[in-house]
Amino acid sequence: MDILTWTWIIVGASFALYIGIAIWAKAKTTGDFYVAAKQIHPVLNGMATGADWMSAASFISMAGLISFMGRDGSMYLMGWTGGYVLLAMLLAPYLRKYGKYTVPMFVGERYYSQTARVVALICAIFVSFTYVAGQMRGVGIVFSRFLEVPINTGVIIGMCIVFFYAVLGGMKGITYTQVAQYCVLIVAYMIPAIFISIMLTGNPAARSTGRRISFR
Amino acid sequence: MVDNERYEAYWKHNKTYIIVLLSIWFAVSYLFGILMADQLDSIKIAGFPLGFWFANQGSEVIFVILIAVYVKMMNSLDIKYDVHEK
Numbered sequence: 581m582d583i584l585t586w587t588w589i590i591v592g593a594s595f596a597l598y599i600g601i602a603i604w605a606k607a608k609t610t611g612d613f614y615v616a617a618k619q620i621h622p623v624l625n626g627m628a629t630g631a632d633w634m635s636a637a638s639f640i641s642m643a644g645l646i647s648f649m650g651r652d653g654s655m656y657l658m659g660w661t662g663g664y665v666l667l668a669m670l671l672a673p674y675l676r677k678y679g680k681y682t683v684p685m686f687v688g689e690r691y692y693s694q695t696a697r698v699v700a701l702i703c704a705i706f707v708s709f710t711y712v713a714g715q716m717r718g719v720g721i722v723f724s725r726f727l728e729v730p731i732n733t734g735v736i737i738g739m740c741i742v743f744f745y746a747v748l749g750g751m752k753g754i755t756y757t758q759v760a761q762y763c764v765l766i767v768a769y770m771i772p773a774i775f776i777s778i779m780l781t782g783n784p785a786a787r788s789t790g791r792r793i794s795f796r
Numbered sequence: 797m798v799d800n801e802r803y804e805a806y807w808k809h810n811k812t813y814i815i816v817l818l819s820i821w822f823a824v825s826y827l828f829g830i831l832m833a834d835q836l837d838s839i840k841i842a843g844f845p846l847g848f849w850f851a852n853q854g855s856e857v858i859f860v861i862l863i864a865v866y867v868k869m870m871n872s873l874d875i876k877y878d879v880h881e882k
Contacts (some may be wrong), residue, residue: 651833654851658825661856665821668863669814673870 598745598757607750614681616752627760634765636718800820806877813869818860
């Protein structure tokens with residue numbers, strides 16, 4: 581079989597898996613939709629968060645940024661990851677303790693203020709749009725290569741698939757698809773890393789050779 | 797102990813944890829990874845310059861440890877002050 585058939589089979593199988601999970605995890609109540617009825621095991625939640633950390637934006641854009649900017653690119657790496665520490669210490673526990681579903685809901689309740697709520701809402705929309713712009717561009721590039729369509733068409737196809745399983749499954753569907761993605765991503769990251777290491781050093785585990793390697 | 801006093805003490809404890817852990821957070825990323833990177837680079841560990849290592853691997857690994865430590869400490873603090881989820 582040629583490489584295009586294999587691509588179709590592998591991509592088709594992973595999408596079938598994601599959509600299957602969404603249908604299985606169909607959300608029935610508001611609590612189901614936003615917080616998966618608080619029924620998800622912490623390890624699975626961690627895997628889903630991990631998949632978010634290394635999704636399309638980091639898979640494509642971060643790798644590109646770091647290879648173009650060199651050492652300066654590591655500030656994105658630190659900022660990207662450091663945000664999780666702030667989130668885990670300053671926001672996430674209280675969201676749960678207050679029993680709120682969204683950050684603006686929590687902020688509005690905590691500071692007894694509609695204005696604070698609106699500010700939080702604007703921040704949330706701004707952050708989400710920045711994130712989604714990167715993600716969607718990544719999705720578009722992947723689909724345009726795979727289906728040989730223009731990038732914009734790729735973005736629309738990707739959006740339809742994500743919309744389908746996010747709306748149907750709610751948080752539970754998203755979490756379980758993220759868990760599946762986590763496994764897929766780890767394998768997908770390891771393969772090029774191992775082969776590049778073998779090509780450069782003859783050793784599957786990269787080690788420093790004590791000199792700078794130039795890719796030019 | 798009155799409930800209010802208990803909550804105050806709990807909150808003070810919580811804040812101390814956050815301040816200590818976020819100081820480490822700041823030190824490994826901003827200080828070691830950016831501001832002091834050039835000085836630290838003169839130290840080499842297994843062939844990697846230390847400042848470079850902090851920016852690209854060390855700080856991220858430490859971040860994950862910080863989150864795990866915070867979760868562990870808060871879980872035992874919740875039980876100590878009897879505010880844990882039942």
